[in-house]
Amino acid sequence: MPSYDDIRRVRESDWVNNFWKVLAHDPKTMRRTWESVKEVMAPGALAPLVKEMIYVAVSATNNCDYCIASHTAAARAKGMTDAMLGELMAVVGMANETNRLATGYRIPVDPEFEPKN
Amino acid sequence: MPSYDDIRRVRESDWVNNFWKVLAHDPKTMRRTWESVKEVMAPGALAPLVKEMIYVAVSATNNCDYCIASHTAAARAKGMTDAMLGELMAVVGMANETNRLATGYRIPVDPEFEPKN
Amino acid sequence: MPSYDDIRRVRESDWVNNFWKVLAHDPKTMRRTWESVKEVMAPGALAPLVKEMIYVAVSATNNCDYCIASHTAAARAKGMTDAMLGELMAVVGMANETNRLATGYRIPVDPEFEPKN
Amino acid sequence: MPSYDDIRRVRESDWVNNFWKVLAHDPKTMRRTWESVKEVMAPGALAPLVKEMIYVAVSATNNCDYCIASHTAAARAKGMTDAMLGELMAVVGMANETNRLATGYRIPVDPEFEPKN
Amino acid sequence: MPSYDDIRRVRESDWVNNFWKVLAHDPKTMRRTWESVKEVMAPGALAPLVKEMIYVAVSATNNCDYCIASHTAAARAKGMTDAMLGELMAVVGMANETNRLATGYRIPVDPEFEPKN
Amino acid sequence: MPSYDDIRRVRESDWVNNFWKVLAHDPKTMRRTWESVKEVMAPGALAPLVKEMIYVAVSATNNCDYCIASHTAAARAKGMTDAMLGELMAVVGMANETNRLATGYRIPVDPEFEPKN
Numbered sequence: 001m002p003s004y005d006d007i008r009r010v011r012e013s014d015w016v017n018n019f020w021k022v023l024a025h026d027p028k029t030m031r032r033t034w035e036s037v038k039e040v041m042a043p044g045a046l047a048p049l050v051k052e053m054i055y056v057a058v059s060a061t062n063n064c065d066y067c068i069a070s071h072t073a074a075a076r077a078k079g080m081t082d083a084m085l086g087e088l089m090a091v092v093g094m095a096n097e098t099n100r101l102a103t104g105y106r107i108p109v110d111p112e113f114e115p116k117n
Numbered sequence: 118m119p120s121y122d123d124i125r126r127v128r129e130s131d132w133v134n135n136f137w138k139v140l141a142h143d144p145k146t147m148r149r150t151w152e153s154v155k156e157v158m159a160p161g162a163l164a165p166l167v168k169e170m171i172y173v174a175v176s177a178t179n180n181c182d183y184c185i186a187s188h189t190a191a192a193r194a195k196g197m198t199d200a201m202l203g204e205l206m207a208v209v210g211m212a213n214e215t216n217r218l219a220t221g222y223r224i225p226v227d228p229e230f231e232p233k234n
Numbered sequence: 235m236p237s238y239d240d241i242r243r244v245r246e247s248d249w250v251n252n253f254w255k256v257l258a259h260d261p262k263t264m265r266r267t268w269e270s271v272k273e274v275m276a277p278g279a280l281a282p283l284v285k286e287m288i289y290v291a292v293s294a295t296n297n298c299d300y301c302i303a304s305h306t307a308a309a310r311a312k313g314m315t316d317a318m319l320g321e322l323m324a325v326v327g328m329a330n331e332t333n334r335l336a337t338g339y340r341i342p343v344d345p346e347f348e349p350k351n
Numbered sequence: 352m353p354s355y356d357d358i359r360r361v362r363e364s365d366w367v368n369n370f371w372k373v374l375a376h377d378p379k380t381m382r383r384t385w386e387s388v389k390e391v392m393a394p395g396a397l398a399p400l401v402k403e404m405i406y407v408a409v410s411a412t413n414n415c416d417y418c419i420a421s422h423t424a425a426a427r428a429k430g431m432t433d434a435m436l437g438e439l440m441a442v443v444g445m446a447n448e449t450n451r452l453a454t455g456y457r458i459p460v461d462p463e464f465e466p467k468n
Numbered sequence: 469m470p471s472y473d474d475i476r477r478v479r480e481s482d483w484v485n486n487f488w489k490v491l492a493h494d495p496k497t498m499r500r501t502w503e504s505v506k507e508v509m510a511p512g513a514l515a516p517l518v519k520e521m522i523y524v525a526v527s528a529t530n531n532c533d534y535c536i537a538s539h540t541a542a543a544r545a546k547g548m549t550d551a552m553l554g555e556l557m558a559v560v561g562m563a564n565e566t567n568r569l570a571t572g573y574r575i576p577v578d579p580e581f582e583p584k585n
Numbered sequence: 586m587p588s589y590d591d592i593r594r595v596r597e598s599d600w601v602n603n604f605w606k607v608l609a610h611d612p613k614t615m616r617r618t619w620e621s622v623k624e625v626m627a628p629g630a631l632a633p634l635v636k637e638m639i640y641v642a643v644s645a646t647n648n649c650d651y652c653i654a655s656h657t658a659a660a661r662a663k664g665m666t667d668a669m670l671g672e673l674m675a676v677v678g679m680a681n682e683t684n685r686l687a688t689g690y691r692i693p694v695d696p697e698f699e700p701k702n
Contacts, residue, residue, distance in 0.1 A: 017227045019219055026437035029444075032507060033215065036500055040211045045200035050167055051208050054174045058212035060338030061178045063414050063648050066219040067212070068340060069230040083162035086611035089338050091168050093614075094157045095175035095184070097331035098150065102136055102183040104294030104323050106302060110134045113186040143320035146327075149624060153617055177455030180297050180531050185457060203494035206455050210497075214448035221411030221440050223419060251695045253687055260554035263561075266387055267683065273383060274679045279668035284635055285676050288642045292680035295646045297531050300687040301680070303698040317630035325636050328625045329643035329652070332618065336604055336651040344602045347654040368578045370570055377671035380678075384566065391562045396551035401518055402559050405525045409563035412529045414648050417570040418563070420581040434513035442519050445508045446526035446535070449501065453487055453534040461485045464537040528689030536691060557689050565682035572645030572674050574653060 049078040166195040283312040400429040517546040634663040
């Protein structure tokens with residue numbers, strides 16, 4: 001399958017993780033997802049490590065165990081230290097707490113935060 | 118209220134947004150939340166802008182409109198460009214998609230991703 | 235519609251809120267939901283006020299604005315004070331924070347917490 | 352327990368899965384839940400297989416592993432093929448992605464989508 | 469922008485809704501999302517109307533107001549009747565309820581539901 | 586570590602569960618989280634058992650297995666009976682169901698539920 005070869009080429013490794021092995025049963029979703037992930041996670045205005053940490057933050061909030069495990073590993077491979085992981089998790093925890101306070105108290109958005117036209 | 122004065126001092130502004138005005142009705146939660154946010158969002162192993170973008174990512178995933186509005190504004194004030202916001206949202210969207218694929222297909226975590234002892 | 239009359243009878247009020255007015259377009263779901271809510275929210279091992287506060291906690295976590303508004307009003311009508319609401323929200327916020335820390339760090343359940351057989 | 356006998360009768364099988372075995376410890380919730388599920392999942396304007404696939408879609412989005420496993424099995428028993436499962440998961444993934452984009456960018460609902468009166 | 473023209477062509481309409489107007493500020497995400505949605509929502513093993521109803525089910529579970537409004541309108545345009553919408557919402561509600569019961573009681577997956585090898 | 590000693594003192598037990606053992610790798614988050622949990626869960630306008638049940642309700646809704654296990658155990662230690670657990674779970678299930686109905690049907694908040702000024 002062309003996507004498999006491309007995964008190996010981009011990652012410079014022969015190993016393919018379970019996510020892609022399972023998706024491979026549906027070649028259309030496999031191809032589309034791989035091409036999309038490759039585009040989205042490429043270096044750009046944000047550094048690849050920042051992107052991986054955002055991925056971990058979303059995955060922790062959604063409680064996706066597979067994704068937490070795989071993207072934490074990917075972030076470490078890209079240089080995330082224990083101190084960075086600690087701060088990442090602290091922000092994720094705090095954001096989840098204040099999200100629910102703002103929602104539970106039905107706090108109206110300040111006009112100052114609305115986009116200007 | 119001491120927290121109010123501290124908010125103004127740290128932010129170098131007299132303006133206080135609705136979130137803190139509402140919390141002020143419960144001084145204990147106000148004080149604890151402000152002290153916690155101040156500690157968590159301080160510069161450390163991660164830059165303040167990266168922390169704000171992680172806050173936006175969690176808030177978008179949790180669908181907290183107030184928090185998306187306020188932390189997007191805070192991230193812009195710390196230097197987030199349109200290009201950075203676009204990539205942030207692209208990662209958030211992609212992470213939410215693959216989170217559900219990994220969960221929906223019940224994909225087992227690869228042993229390679231488990232912590233070594 | 236029999237459910238409407240029963241809502242008015244149980245609540246001792248002629249007023250019917252939008253939730254039931256909208257459900258009334260689907261009489262089967264209306265009847266089933268009303269009968270279920272009536273059974274679940276009846277006094278039992280837990281006091282009705284405790285049940286309403288649990289309803290608010292779930293609604294804040296799920297970000298259901300309609301449900302937060304209506305069940306906060308119902309809890310107040312049953313005696314919830316400002317101090318009780320403040321503590322309810324504080325617990326909801328804290329639980330959401332530690333939920334994500336436990337999930338994000340992939341913390342294994344202690345054997346002591348597993349049910350004994 | 353009457354619900355147990357009814358589960359066996361409706362399903363034409365002696366086997367009862369863990370969900371109902373656990374609920375059986377609370378006969379009131381057991382009876383109410385079984386009667387509700389039986390009513391909701393019965394053939395109607397939507398085919399039973401479509402209902403099962405909607406159940407899987409919600410369960411994947413909520414990350415309920417038990418429900419994903421049991422309702423995917425039920426959908427297969429009602430005729431869901433590998434190709435249908437692949438498309439179901441692709442839609443679930445895509446919806447989760449665009450849900451967060453629409454939320455994260457705070458996109459206002461077009462008047463054209465609002466109900467006419 | 470080529471995606472705009474393609475949206476108009478595929479939908480046989482000059483009108484473009486806010487979702488795409490906002491995404492258009494990030495042409496890369498615009499193009500990738502449009503191509504992905506077009507592939508995922510195309511007729512296949514599942515009928516387009518079934519796909520739209522799955523989209524609504526996910527959006528209601530995620531509480532994405534924009535997506536509920538737009539995909540309910542799209543489902544109606546593809547033939548969803550009031551009776552079908554009523555059953556769709558009934559299944560979504562029931563699934564959300566039993567998802568939390570299965571999770572809250574920590575019910576183990578029956579071996580019968582595990583995939584055979 | 587001072588927090589460890591305080592956990593043992595407050596709980597009158599030498600045993601420390603995995604949550605705190607893992608957080609201990611990040612002393613700042615450990616200290617802040619422990620002090621916050623201690624403040625939030627202390628007896629006040631709400632009884633400690635009610636607070637634990639609210640914690641379980643949030644954890645079940647968020648699908649945090651660790652938190653469901655640990656806070657269900659804590660609630661039992663504070664006097665939660667099987668009947669109370671059954672009613673707690675019934676309310677959690679029902680709230681999740683009606684949350685999605687209210688959201689999915691986009692039901693507007695009645696003016697009667699809005700706060701008076």
